[in-house]
Amino acid sequence: MITTENLPVDYKPYDYLNFCSNVINGGGHIFAVGKTLPLLIGVGPAPRVWLQAVAAPGSKEFVPIVADSISTHPAVSVETMGSKIVVSVHGKIVLKAETKGDLKASVSEIDFRPLGLNVIGSPMGLSLGGMQLSRNTFTNVGIAFGLGE
Numbered sequence: 203m204i205t206t207e208n209l210p211v212d213y214k215p216y217d218y219l220n221f222c223s224n225v226i227n228g229g230g231h232i233f234a235v236g237k238t239l240p241l242l243i244g245v246g247p248a249p250r251v252w253l254q255a256v257a258a259p260g261s262k263e264f265v266p267i268v269a270d271s272i273s274t275h276p277a278v279s280v281e282t283m284g285s286k287i288v289v290s291v292h293g294k295i296v297l298k299a300e301t302k303g304d305l306k307a308s309v310s311e312i313d314f315r316p317l318g319l320n321v322i323g324s325p326m327g328l329s330l331g332g333m334q335l336s337r338n339t340f341t342n343v344g345i346a347f348g349l350g351e
Contacts, residue, residue: 203264204252205237206345210270213244213252217305222312222323225339226346233321233330233347238264240319241297246271248287249299249307251280255291256318267291267317291316319349 204210215229226232232241244250253268255275267275268289271282281288289297298311312328314321322329327336331349340346 204239204242204254204266206231206234206239207237209239210242210244210252212270213242213250216243216245216249216307218307219243220302220306220308221346222309222328223325223336224328224346226343227339228342230340230343231345233349234345235264235319235349236262240264240314240317243299243307243309244270245301245305245307247301248282248285249301251287251289251297251299253278253289253297253317255316259318261318 217229219226221232231239240254242252251268251271254264255267257263257265267278268280271280273280277292279290285301287299288295294316295311296313296316299307299309301307310325312323320331327334330347
């Protein structure tokens with residue numbers, strides 16, 4: 203399980219990440235559930251993705267479903283096209299991201315409901331646990347958005 207204390211060795215965060223209109227500067231993590239990091243987006247020709255899903259409804263345990271942009275679960279597909287990556291679960295897109303420069307990337311679509319998390323986003327904004335967020339800037343933060351324990 204990927205946590206704030208257990209990151210992949212070869213993971214390097216982007217210096218600038220536009221996450222559904224919210225900007226994270228300085229390499230902070232996108233969001234955490236307690237100490238668990240359900241999503242990591244690292245520097246690469248196309249964004250390198252690590253993704254975890256809730257193990258079972260009501261569970262606080264997470265299971266890896268994508269490790270360094272490679273699916274680790276039969277229901278998950280990962281497609282890389284040049285500088286873009288698309289992750290789908292049972293044919294439904296859960297993440298679209300694109301590298302925009304050496305240390306810049308953008309996430310244009312996210313829907314983690316199939317993963318057991320109420321996180322939805324588009325270029326217009328982000329809905330995170332029922333909270334609406336758009337056009338915010340976070341600089342040099344450890345974690346931009348915290349969800350529960």
